Amino acid sequence: MAMSIYLHFQIALLLLSQQATLSFHNPARRRLLQTRAGVLESPIFHDQSHSSMVVMMTSSSTSSPSATRPWYSHPDLDRDRSRVLKKFPDDDGKDLLSQLLEGEHGVDEDSGSRFLLMSQKGMWHQSMPKVKPLYLTRSQLKTMLSSDISNSGYISSGRTSASPIVAWIGSHGAIDYWVVYVKELPAGNDDKLATGPILDQTAGVTASCRPLREFGDSLEDNDDAGILATAQGLVEFHKSHPFCSLCGAPTQSSKAGSCRRCSDCKKSVYPRLDVAAIMLVTSPCQKYALLGRKKSWPEGRYSTLAGFCEVGETLEDCCRRETYEESGVVVDPLSVQFMASQPWPFPRSLMVGFQAKALMGEKAQAAATQDSPVLPEIQVDTSEMEDIQWFSKDFVKERLAGGSTALTFEPNDHEAIFHIPGKASLARLLITKWTEQA
Numbered sequence: 001m002a003m004s005i006y007l008h009f010q011i012a013l014l015l016l017s018q019q020a021t022l023s024f025h026n027p028a029r030r031r032l033l034q035t036r037a038g039v040l041e042s043p044i045f046h047d048q049s050h051s052s053m054v055v056m057m058t059s060s061s062t063s064s065p066s067a068t069r070p071w072y073s074h075p076d077l078d079r080d081r082s083r084v085l086k087k088f089p090d091d092d093g094k095d096l097l098s099q100l101l102e103g104e105h106g107v108d109e110d111s112g113s114r115f116l117l118m119s120q121k122g123m124w125h126q127s128m129p130k131v132k133p134l135y136l137t138r139s140q141l142k143t144m145l146s147s148d149i150s151n152s153g154y155i156s157s158g159r160t161s162a163s164p165i166v167a168w169i170g171s172h173g174a175i176d177y178w179v180v181y182v183k184e185l186p187a188g189n190d191d192k193l194a195t196g197p198i199l200d201q202t203a204g205v206t207a208s209c210r211p212l213r214e215f216g217d218s219l220e221d222n223d224d225a226g227i228l229a230t231a232q233g234l235v236e237f238h239k240s241h242p243f244c245s246l247c248g249a250p251t252q253s254s255k256a257g258s259c260r261r262c263s264d265c266k267k268s269v270y271p272r273l274d275v276a277a278i279m280l281v282t283s284p285c286q287k288y289a290l291l292g293r294k295k296s297w298p299e300g301r302y303s304t305l306a307g308f309c310e311v312g313e314t315l316e317d318c319c320r321r322e323t324y325e326e327s328g329v330v331v332d333p334l335s336v337q338f339m340a341s342q343p344w345p346f347p348r349s350l351m352v353g354f355q356a357k358a359l360m361g362e363k364a365q366a367a368a369t370q371d372s373p374v375l376p377e378i379q380v381d382t383s384e385m386e387d388i389q390w391f392s393k394d395f396v397k398e399r400l401a402g403g404s405t406a407l408t409f410e411p412n413d414h415e416a417i418f419h420i421p422g423k424a425s426l427a428r429l430l431i432t433k434w435t436e437q438a
Contacts, residue, residue, distance in 0.1 A: 069222065069340075070340050070341065070342035070343075070353075070426050070429055071216070071222060071225055071342065071423055071424040071425070071426075071429075072216070072222075072225050072226055072228075072229035072342060072343045072344065072345070072424065073222065073226050073229075073342060073343060074170075074172070074222070074223050074225075074226025074227060074229075074230070076172060076223070077169075077170040077171070077172050077223075077226055077227065077230070078170055078171045078172060079170045081168055081255065081256055081258055084168050084176070084256045085255055085256055088256055090254050090255065090261075095163065096166045096253070096256065096257070097163070097164055097166045097180065100113070100115075100138065100141075100166070100178065101138065101141065101142045101145070103138060112174050112175040112176060113137075113138060113175070113176045113177075113178065114135035114136065114137065114175055114176070114177055114178070115135065115136045115137075115138070115140075115141045115177075115178045115179070115180055116133065116134070116135065116136075116169070116177070116178070116179045116180070116227075116228065116231045117134070117136060117141065117144060117179075117180055117182075118165075118179060118180070118181040118182075118231070118232075118235055119181065119182055119183060119184055119185060119209060120183050120184060121184075121209045121210070122209045122210040122211040122212065122214070123209065123210070123211070123212050123228065123231070123232065124207055124208070124209045125207065125208065125209075125210070125215060125228075126205065126206070126207055127206055127207060127208040127215075128204055128205060128206040129204050129205070130220065131215055131218035131219055131220070132219070132220070132224065133219070133224045133227065133228055134207050135177075141180065144185060145180075145182065145185070145186070146186050163252075163253065164180060164181060164182045165179070165180070165181035165182075165234075165235055165238040165239070165253065165257070166178065166179070166180050166181075166253065166257055167179050167231070167234040167235070167238065167253070167256065167257025167258065168256040168257055168258070169227055169230045169231050169234065170227070170230060172223070172227070177227050177231075179231035179234060179235060179257075181235045181238070181239075190209070212228055212229070212232045212345075212346075213346050213405060213406060213407065213424075214406045214407070214408055215406070216228070216229075216405065216406075216424040217404050217405055217406060217422035217423055217424045225424070226343075229343050229345050230343075230345075232345040232346075233271065233343065233345035233347075233348060234257060234258075234271065236345060236347040236348055237260075237271040237272075237348065238253060238257070238260065240347070240348075241260050241269055244262035244263075244264065244265060244267055244269075245267075245269070246262065246265055246267050247262060247264055247265045247267075249262050249263050249264035249265065250262075250263050251263065251269070254268065258270070258271075259271075271348065272348065273348055273349065273350045274308055274348055274349045274350070275308070275309045275315070275349070275350050275352060276306055276307060276308045276309060276318075276344075276349050276350070276351055276352065277306065277307060277309060277315050277316075277318040277319045277322060277352055277353075277354060278304055278305075278306035278351045278352065278353050278354070278426055278427060278430065279304055279305055279306070279319045279322070279323060279331075279336075279353070279354040279355070279356055279430075280304045280339075280353075280354070280355045280356075280427075280430040280431060280433075280434050281304075281305065281323050281327075281329060281331060281355075281356050281357070281358055282355070282356070282357055282358065282434065283357070283358055283375050283376065283390065284332075284357055284358060284359070284360060284376075286357065286393075286434075286437065287392060287393050288375060288390045288391060288392050288393065289304075289390070289391050289393070289396060289431065289434060290304075290305065290323070290327060290329060290358065290378075290388065290389075290390060291303060291304060291305075291388070291389060291391050291396075291420075291431075292305055292326065292327065292380075292385045292386075292387060292388035292389070293385065293386050293387050293388075294384075294385060294386055295386040296407070297407070298404075298406075298407070298408075298409045298410070298411055299411055299416045300411050300415050300416040300417050300418050300419050301403070301409075301411075301419055301420070301421065302387075302389070302391070302418060302419070302420060303420060303421050303425070303427040303431075304427045304430055304431065305322060305323055305326050305327065305388075306322065306351070306427075307321070307322030307325070307326070308349075315338075315352050315354070316333070316336045316354070319331065319336050319354045319356060320333060320336065320356075323356070323358075325381055325384075326380070326381050326384050326385050326388065327378050327379065327380060327381070327385075327388045328377060328378060328379030328380070328381075329358045329376050329377070329378060330358065330359045330376070331356045331357070331358060331359065332356065332357045332358065332359050335356045335357035336354055336355075336356045337354060337355050337356065338352070338353070338354055339353040339354060339355050339429075339430055339433065340353045340426060340429060340430070341353060341426075342426040342429075344426070351426045353426050353429070353430050355430065355433075355434065358376045359376065360374075360376055375390045376390075378390070391418075393434070393435055395418075396420070396431060396434075396435055397435040399414075399418055399419065399420075400420065400428075400431075400432060400435065402414070402415050402419050403415065403419040403420050403421055403422045403428070404419075404421070404422040405421045405422045405424045405425045406422070
């Protein structure tokens, strides 16, 4: 009987919501969009329980296909480090970077080992003519650190917190990938790498150093993105754990960079992940999505809501709590459905994606009629979000092109009105999948 009542309730909500399209709680932003995007404002439905409006919006754009898997993931990357640990044991008394640069244990030009180079400015990558990873050979890396490695100041006698960060990323296609982080390169070597003397002499090839988040959307290959994301996460781990949390002594990189070990009490610490729920919350009829924006984001960017999982909380509970805290919208607990997960090493998150349905409040249900549909009321927590709105599926589907996850992204005129994050974000995958649902 309870299930029957629930189904009838959902059907009733579907019928009441068929004509609703987009809800704005912010009249000024609504007028801006109407002026710049050519909004068709007929009819307009007022929600008596809230100051928001539901308007119909039209556009002639077309949708783009969804990604096959979340960006920054690499399911085929071999992360079993047992082979590498046999080659580079911690008890041999030698610095790992020294061994790599000296070509020990088969690390030569033909071995297949490749190195990503990072500094406090970001990650070195090929920027022209296409954005690609900059995988250095051993000799190229040696050239970039110094022509005289023993006197470069980058090689220390022990694996201390002052040493360069060196970590094995994984292997794929018979190639071992490593990441090397130094605060800054020797004088003049930035220009040497940027102008390309040690790179392929193909005309137009240049390199630059930027944070991964600022160029991750521009990478063409998801496997490369997964390798770079792993490197980013490992470096962030080492940078944030220079001292032991138990006794305060300096820590040392251990096990080919997979963990850090206290130089005094010998306690080991491994990379930890901050787990967060990211959710595409729809209206009960699933034709409208709840999207919001932070004040610090580029103009026009709207994305799914998200938040970190708290102690003693399930991810499903996190999805419901964060939605309510940020927007005041109540999520149907029976509707929360896992969609996909994604590494997000900025600095150390694992994003777990869900799709869920909102519930109608009693006031909204009472105000709704066949001729005057309403959407669940929005109450924005302005301490976290600048704006949250209901967007119709048709409106979003026609505006999937463009966008970026970069914080320095400069939107064009259309994107400044509305755009979603780029392909590097799990939010885009969730939003795109929703627009493809019947």
